[in-house]
Amino acid sequence: MSGLQIIFILVAAVTLFSALMVVTVRRMMHAALWLVLALFGVAVMFATLQASFFAVIQVLVYIGAIAILIIFSIMLTQRVLETSGEQIIRNWWLPALVALVLFGLLASALSLWRGFGEQLVELPAGVENIPALGKALVDPAGYAIPFEVASVLLLAALIGAIYVAIDRKEKAK
Amino acid sequence: MIPISWYLIVAAALFCIGLFGVFVRKNAVGILMGVELMLNAVNINLIAFWHYHTQVMANPPQISALVYVAIVFIVAAAEVAVGLALVISAYRRRQTVVVDDMNLLKG
Numbered sequence: 227m228s229g230l231q232i233i234f235i236l237v238a239a240v241t242l243f244s245a246l247m248v249v250t251v252r253r254m255m256h257a258a259l260w261l262v263l264a265l266f267g268v269a270v271m272f273a274t275l276q277a278s279f280f281a282v283i284q285v286l287v288y289i290g291a292i293a294i295l296i297i298f299s300i301m302l303t304q305r306v307l308e309t310s311g312e313q314i315i316r317n318w319w320l321p322a323l324v325a326l327v328l329f330g331l332l333a334s335a336l337s338l339w340r341g342f343g344e345q346l347v348e349l350p351a352g353v354e355n356i357p358a359l360g361k362a363l364v365d366p367a368g369y370a371i372p373f374e375v376a377s378v379l380l381l382a383a384l385i386g387a388i389y390v391a392i393d394r395k396e397k398a399k
Numbered sequence: 400m401i402p403i404s405w406y407l408i409v410a411a412a413l414f415c416i417g418l419f420g421v422f423v424r425k426n427a428v429g430i431l432m433g434v435e436l437m438l439n440a441v442n443i444n445l446i447a448f449w450h451y452h453t454q455v456m457a458n459p460p461q462i463s464a465l466v467y468v469a470i471v472f473i474v475a476a477a478e479v480a481v482g483l484a485l486v487i488s489a490y491r492r493r494q495t496v497v498v499d500d501m502n503l504l505k506g
Contacts, residue, residue: 234401238409245413245436249420254428261432264413268439271409274401275450280442280468287472292435292479299483300428303490314423321422325415332411336404346400346447347454355460359469362462369466376473383477387484393491 234274241267252313254300262293276349279356406447414440427486427496431479438475442468 244267247260265288272281315321336342362368413436420433449464490496493503 228400231401234405238405242409242412242416245416248432248436249416249423249429254426257429257432261435264436265439268413268443271406271443272446275406275446277446277449277465277468280446280465283469283472284442287476288435288439292476295479295483296428296432296435299486302487303428303496313425313429315425318423321419324422325419328418329411329415332414333408336407336411341451342404342407344403344451346403346406346450348400349450349453354465355462358460359462359465362466363469369463372466372470376470380473380477383481387480390481391484391487 230274234271237267237270237274241271250314254304254313255297258293258297258300261296262289265289265293275346277354279354279359403447403451406443410440410443410447413437413443425497425499427489427498427501428483430498431482431486434478434482435475438471438478442471445471 241264244260244263248257248264251257251260265284269281269284269289272278272284363373364370417433417436417440420436421430424430424433445464445468449461449468452464453461486496489501493500495501
């Protein structure tokens, strides 16, 4: 077993454990901090796949923006930081069963794929072609339209978020 | 190097954990966290298949998967912005973030 495989197993164990803590832990603030750890594990996995650009973007966008946004909204929506009552539904075993069955289905469906047992070899340096990606995103023959649609979606979502979250009562005062 | 199956299994497990979180959490912010985990599992799969596809055929450079991952990132950011705005707006009106109590649309 090579060193990279040991690193992968460690990272995968940490990621899956912190993901489990995200969905089960009682206090939402702790869940958000576990979420940061899980997202960081995913970033390390991107790095082991030699997608270093997306590893950096994962840290910047997910940990730097989304996790912070989640932590802010937890602080805004909890008048007392101590949570009262149960945080997960009473008969949680039914969703657990559904998730386990789905995992079994996914794993068996994936194992039917002929490339399932293949090793990923190390790619030559510079194969993650960031200049080509940047050019393709603005090339009309490439991905200019999906990229522009995505940016309009993001703008519309942010304006909508401001409109939804604005406090009209306070403005009237 | 690492077999591609490891990545696929970890991503499937992460997706199922996220789905479990979406089902069992009472807190609306907790549900959004589960959705984030599911989107991350999808991204792991996309990048793993990008790596596999690149090693099978390196020329021309494979960038479709990278574009797809970028769009998943954008959609995740939009989703969490709108979702958290809705949660804060609902909390301001109903003083709760428990989804069982948000029954305004119930007939």
